[in-house]
Amino acid sequence: MKSLLAASTMLIGTLLPLSAAVAEPARPAASAEATPAASQVTVVLVHGAWADGSSWSKVIPLLQAKGIKVLGVQNPLTSLADDVVATKRVLADATGPVVLVGHSWAGTVITEAGTDPKVKALVYVAAFANKEGQSGGDLVAAYPKTPALGTVWDDGHGFLRQTEQGMLDNFAADLPRAEARTLFVTQGALAASTFGDKVTVPAWRTVPSWYVVSANDRVIAPQMERDLGAEMKAKTTVLQSSHVSLLSHPKEVAAVIEDAVAFVTKGAAK
Template sequence: MTMMLKLLAGAAMAVAAMAAAGSAEAKGTDKAIVLVHGGFVDGSGWEGVYTILKKDGYDVTIVQNPTISLKGDVAATRAAIHAQTKPVILVGHSYGGAVITESGTDPQVAALVYITAFAPDQGESVAKLTSNPAPGAPVPPIVPPVDGFLALDKAKFVASFAADVKPDLARFMADSQVPWGLDALNGAITEPAWKSRPSWYLVATDDRMIPVDVQRMMARRAGARTADHAGSHAIYVSQPAAVAKFIEAAASQTR
């Protein structure tokens, strides 16, 4: 009788473990989330998204890209990927999309999520994708490089980058810009990860940095599952709940 009770208890525990694993997979929390920022900013802009994802049970890591060269940023991102114990949902914003496109071929990466981000093809760089803007398209207010680094015109930063961010925070972002290296801007993709990984793309329809038509072109070319959301280029800062929901949907739909 005692042996039978032990066997039943063991079976019950196994069923409970299987149910818990199934629940985690259904929610997507059997994946780790790695967040990659873009140019002119650092990883702190992900704080709102990070807080929501953590509350919902995800392992979350934020990469602090040096933004000096694409090669260096890919190395930093791959180090973050290799630190995970679960399959990785790799998320990139803006130039961070180029970083995840190059680093996302790592075997630990299960899927890519682009948040109004660049998704270059083989041989393309951010510089190439932005070199011939369509007539009437918004043009980022980048000032001439100094010592090999770029910055945005502080007076035009808010309107172009962070129009829907709280004014005090948007001004802080303008004044705390991180220099963006020309080697990062010109870094070309060798093997686009979106050709071998499922991808998602959130189009920010009020973006004044990456034209909406360019976002849609890149998403379509990558075969990404796409959603539109009204928001500025800094939508990940201004609307973290919407961005976190999009990332979680990608995680739950990735098998």
């Protein structure tokens, strides 16, 4: 009897740890797409004129799904200096190396702010890329006038906006009209004086760059975009898109940013 009791006790002692192991809930597996190396890079997104930070709303979740950290800048659009300050404030919050991305007017902003030592890559999305002492106005004047320049509304207080028709026909011509009307309402007014603000030291001279050309752009001349990409020796992607490729072709724009992140990740691993 004693030997039977001892045997039963031993059997129970053996089975209890096994049952506990079976009962323990399975832990979710780590995402196969989110690599630890890529998660060390921060992407900082800078919006352009006649827009706000929400213009990146379709790109952000695509980057986050890959485990990439993302921060956004809300530009005051009052001057190049003010927008650079806003961008550098966000750069100060970023951890690890940074891929700095600018759309439209924000190309000038990242060209000036991108000399920050954290910035390891620049991505221009249908954006200005000024030389030393060159303003956005200088770039615009060097090419034929685009349709969007004819649909600018001056509020009489030194700020410029796109008219609703301009937003529908020129700024966001390949978006659903309801979405383009929302952009009209949420657009940030651009200080007219920004067209005279000049870049001092262009970051793209020393920082590897990527460029996304909008072939159907009616805001910035597509030929300017191609020329700027060539001048910078940027890795260039051409999309059949309006000015707002970040909203009409978010997957393609996100893929370019991811390529820049991969480049920085590879460099950081050396």
